[in-house]
Amino acid sequence: IETWHWDFGDGHTSEERNPEHTFVDADDYSITLTVTGPGGTETLTKEDFIDVRDVLSLTVSAVSEQVCIGESTQLFAEASGGTESYTFNWTSEPAGFVSDEQNPIITPEETTVYIVELNDGEETIEGEIEIIVRVLPEITLGEWPEVLCIEEEPPVQLTAMPEGGVYTGPNVSEDGIFTPEEATVGYNVITYTYEDENGCVNSAQDSIYIDQCVGINTNLSENATHIYPNPNQGEFTVSCNSVIERIWIVNQKGETVFDEKSHAASVNVNTDLSKGIYFLRIITSDNKEAILKKIIIR
Incomplete structure (x- = not known):
């Protein structure tokens, strides 16, 4: 040749x-x-x-690389090159997550590194991504009033920490001014919502009871009425300087969950109520319009 x-x-x-x-x-x-x-x-x-063929390659990404506790994000494994017949195997560090989906949705409870293994039948490569989990802001409500009268009661400034959140609920402004005279008699549930610098949102709520306050003798029966222990586990004593004629308990929905008549200045109450905040209403011999007290059952 x-x-x-x-x-x-x-x-x-x-x-x-x-x-x-x-x-x-x-x-x-x-x-x-x-x-x-x-x-x-x-x-x-x-x-x-x-x-x-193009060289087998892998790009790992996520919709968001930072999430708040309870939020979800989606992982993406973009493959190219090789035989173009791919399988995916996801794991995590700390361990606990596995998936064979190409683009799984995750809801991590802590900051986690997600590792994906890409195989095209001839070659295997890996990629990873860290998802940072932010904690929710901790909210502490101020000393909100338990009971207010519907008449001749000035607006109340509610407080909460951290400052800068938004109040929502009946008859409350976004900056926390609650107006009793515009409220309805009963329980007014108010929610405080706060978003921190990471975009994480948390909320807390409590209720204010609006009473008609007709004929309540605050100088006598109410100030001389005692509940002990409080908080308690469902068993407590109510004492007053006058005769207690009736005691009943309502929950935060306004539902009566306990009702008992008596004729004594000291009454032992024994209930099987679940944990929570309740309101105790008491009628005495010198106050027929009911005294309102807050109790906590643990």
């Missing part, structure tokens, strides 16, 4: 006997070799002889 002519199928050729050639683009290439010698010329073509 006197000459060699290679055609690599990508527009490039070589006259070397044993050439080296670099293919730029991924594709299937047919290779043609033409040789000449004393006996003439001969050509041989190999169809789709060279299979050029």
Whole structure:
């Protein structure tokens, strides 16, 4: 053989006997070799002889790399190159999360590194991403009034920490001014919502009872009425400087959950109520309009 002519199928050729050639683009290439010698010329073509693939690569991302406790985000594993027949295997550090989805949705409870293993049947590579979990802001409500009268009662400024949140509920402004005279008799549930610098939101709520306050003798029975222990586990004593005629307990929905008549200055109350905040209403011999007290059952 006197000459060699290679055609690599990508527009490039070589006259070397044993050439080296670099293919730029991924594709299937047919290779043609033409040789000449004393006996003439001969050509041989190999169809789709060279299979050029892009290098297997992986890009890992997320909708959000920072979330608040309780929030979800979606992970993404973008694969390219290789055989283009992919499988995915997700794990995590700390351990506890596994998935074979390409783009799983997660709800982490703590800052976590998510690792994905990509396999194309011939090669395996890995990628990872850290999702930072932010704690919710801790809210502390101020000393909100337990009971207010519906008449001749000035507006009340409610407080909470951290400052800068929003108050919502009946007859309360966004900055926490509650107007009793515009409220309805009964329980008014008010919610305080705060968003911190990380965009994490938390809320807390309490209720204010609006009473008609008709005929309540605050200088006598109310100030001389005692509940002990309070908080308690459902059993407590109510004492007064006058005769207690009736005791009943309502929950924060305004539902009566305990009702008992008596004729004594000291009454032992024993209930099986669940944990929570309740309101105790007491009628005495010198106060027929009911005294209102707050009790906490733990």
